[in-house]
Amino acid sequence: MSVSDATDWPSSALDAAATAFATLTCEPAPLALDCAAFGPDTGLPQQVMPLPRLRTWLLRHPRAYTARDEVWRELIRRARLDGPHWVVAAVGMAMPALQQYAARLCEGYSGDPADVDAEILTGFLTALRDRADLAKPAPYASLCKAAWRAGRDLRLQHQEYLPVEDIEHVTPGSRTPQVPYGHPDLLVRRAVNLGILDPEDEQAYIDVRLGHRAIEPIAAASGVDVDALRMRLTRIDSRIAEALADGLLTGVASPETLARLRMRAERRGLQRAGRAAATRREAAREHAAAAA
Template identity: 40%
Template sequence: MRDEVWRELVAAARSGQPAWVVAAAGMALPGLRRAATSLGPTRDSADLDAELLTGFLQALRTADLTGPYVCGRLIAAGRRAALRLRDADVRHACVSRNGFWSAPPARPWDHPDLVLVRAVTAGVITAGEAALIGSTRLEQVPLATIAADAGISVAAARQRRHRAERRLAAAIACGDTSPPASVPAR
């Protein structure tokens, strides 16, 4: 019975009406949450969540509906997409010893928005790259949302952000984004 309901829901979602796509994602949300949790602790969970949802939505459009466990197979497709992203990015490698996970380093004393503004002023990154980093890293806007607004793929947005972050990290390490001497440190 459950598979029949899912077959009907997927068929409606494939009809081109966005409300049915949203309904399918909403119905799968408990399973998508479990899948996201199973990916383990990461620094960039928003990216993995976006990739999980993207994989789910792609499977929603293309999956074979004849077999059993329709919803489970859609969620599994999303999980595989998220795992590919996680495993391809070495930054997600967490070190565990005695059951404790390493934590991301504490933020520097300076406000991240000000670091981005100074990086743009210094020509390290563009204003668009600063907005991309700020939106996805600081405001937790999903990368898929930013990519859709820009009319590019999630992979392209991820690559742009990665390149800008590498330049930004190098500039921070060299002191190129330090506050001016006239501004006291907080």
């Protein structure tokens, strides 16, 4: 049976996602993960496990933190890189928590509970797509927190009074913005023009650092290893922070400074070209060895 075969499709976003998950994970070919790939130290059964069975195992072992982190890093990677069915899979694996949040947030709620369900799912999907950082611990907790906050924010919007910051002390009138007050994209463009940021890294930096996009699809599209791109962006962070502290991005750079920055950029370009050439040579040797 396919998802489209369902005649009574649920009106609730969470119920619809649960139905889609059940369809994708039913026999004879349910979506599954090979838990042996995570290693025996996780405590997971060392075998291929259909996702519903794996979800049950994780629920029965709430203190298996290493196992949960490994499973969810893999689910997030697949959701970002391997197609929509893995997005549905990730939502289905989190469904017990998402449904619990919806039930709690709908207690005493006068609006449509389906709206709460939709906001919870939207918050989860946004974090799944871009916000959850796989380099940090507890990625599942990050997804759940985003889902809860999205539903809670909708609930707060329907309250008669919303808490706001105390504005009694704020002086009316216009105020001069703090430097740098240009749009971040403009500062990044100036960093490129000065040679602080290499042109080939500009879009990746904007997407990850300013757009808060997930790094895995960007690395895959660029043909770069995720860890390599993460280290490259960290080095760019340091260079931009130094340039901001020196006033280079908000002031005028001297000819001597421009020459020094361009020389550094040229050196980085030569180093990158050398690494790329070495990678191509190694790939050619491996291809020749395989063909022999």
